[in-house]
Amino acid sequence: ALSLLMAPLESAYGRGDRPDAQPSGNDFVNVRLAIEKTAIARTGITNLAVIFDISPGWHLYWRNPGDSGLPPRVTFTPIDGVTFGEPQWPAPKRLVEGETLVDYVYERELVLIIPVTLDAKYTGGDSLPLAARLDWLVCRERCLQGTQNIRMSFPIADTAKASKDATRFEAARARRPQPVKDDDQVTVRWNGLDLSIRAIGATSVAFFPYENDEYVYPADMVRNGAARSDTLRLPYDKDVASLKRVAGVLAITRKGVETFVEISMTPAKSK
Numbered sequence: 140a141l142s143l144l145m146a147p148l149e150s151a152y153g154r155g156d157r158p159d160a161q162p163s164g165n166d167f168v169n170v171r172l173a174i175e176k177t178a179i180a181r182t183g184i185t186n187l188a189v190i191f192d193i194s195p196g197w198h199l200y201w202r203n204p205g206d207s208g209l210p211p212r213v214t215f216t217p218i219d220g221v222t223f224g225e226p227q228w229p230a231p232k233r234l235v236e237g238e239t240l241v242d243y244v245y246e247r248e249l250v251l252i253i254p255v256t257l258d259a260k261y262t263g264g265d266s267l268p269l270a271a272r273l274d275w276l277v278c279r280e281r282c283l284q285g286t287q288n289i290r291m292s293f294p295i296a297d298t299a300k301a302s303k304d305a306t307r308f309e310a311a312r313a314r315r316p317q318p319v320k321d322d323d324q325v326t327v328r329w330n331g332l333d334l335s336i337r338a339i340g341a342t343s344v345a346f347f348p349y350e351n352d353e354y355v356y357p358a359d360m361v362r363n364g365a366a367r368s369d370t371l372r373l374p375y376d377k378d379v380a381s382l383k384r385v386a387g388v389l390a391i392t393r394k395g396v397e398t399f400v401e402i403s404m405t406p407a408k409s410k
Contacts, residue, residue: 164277164285167194172269172291175308176299179267184224184254186308189213189273191249197279198244201231203350203387205242205360208282211275213251218269220261224254229314230388230399233345233365241361243347250311257295268292316388316399323400325389329407334373336402338391341369348387355379379406 168191175186191199191211200208215223229250231243257267268290275285319325324339334357338344345365348356357363357373364373379385386403 162283164275164283165287167197167277167279167283168192168199168275168285170273170275170285170287170289172271172289173304173307174293174302175305177302178294178296178299179255179257180299181257181295181297184256187223187253187255187269188304188308188311189249189251189253189271190304190307191245191251191275193245193247193249193277195247197277198234198242198246199249199275199277201243201245201347202226202228203243203348205234205244206240208242208244208278209276211249211251211273213253214272214274216270218261218263218267220258220263221267222256222258224256227252227254227311227315229311230316230390231347233347235361238361241364248307250307252308252311252315263295265295266292267295314399316401319389319400319402323391323398325391325400325402327402327404329404330372332375332377332379332407334371334375334385334404334407336371336373336389338369338389338393341391341393343367343392344369344371345390346371346373346387347390348385351382353378353381355382375407380408382406 170189170191173188173190175188179185193199200210202210204210213226231245234242234244236242269292270288270290273287273289276282277285326337328335336344336346343366355375355378357375363371384403385406386401389400389402391398391400
């Protein structure tokens with residue numbers, strides 16, 4: 140099977156087994172596959188999504204879950220002539236627990252868009268049958284594992300209209316971070332081992348670091364990871380030099396409107 144999320148989740152999610160009579164994450168999350176158009180395109184890219192509808196009060200996790208939790212995992216059964224692109228994670232929200240823990244989460248819903256492309260090797264005719272295994276961890280006061288195997292078939296056509304789920308794709312895309320541009324009026328620089336970020340004119344800013352294998356992140360993200368101003372100071376220790384890049388998502392609020400940009404920097408070098 141083709142796993143789109145390569146985080147080390149196999150041992151944590153296991154095989155989906157659970158003791159009898161125990162609640163599971165399936166009780167609090169409904170999951171399905173959807174497409175943005177009414178059919179899969181014969182040529183070009185079609186946006187597929189895994190839609191997680193989350194019960195009130197519960198939450199799922201971002202690609203970097205923060206201080207606890209695990210991100211959802213999507214594993215498609217490979218099909219000749221079908222290419223699955225990288226998942227497009229919408230920006231999460233901060234969930235601060237106590238004085239020391241902060242997680243990056245989704246409440247109510249997660250629409251995880253995955254581009255799909257067909258090529259000449261696909262011989263399935265006018266339909267595309269998909270099979271996927273979905274694993275997730277949903278939490279409230281406790282955390283529960285969810286697992287579901289989904290099989291769905293979508294039509295293939297030369298033209299298509301917007302599907303009934305198109306607005307949900309649009310909403311997820313609005314929270315997808317874009318590479319920072321000059322027009323964003325964002326400055327990012329190192330001041331020693333501190334990463335200084337300024338979003339000119341912002342009333343609040345928050346930083347969501349991407350995951351890394353070395354588990355090197357700014358210190359005390361409860362206090363340093365968000366500010367009701369236009370400036371963040373993110374203190375790293377000397378281990379930041381072990382990273383190839385320091386990258387993540389910056390959430391910026393200006394005049395009540397929140398936008399999301401992606402920043403990426405060469406690490407500071409300790410002296």
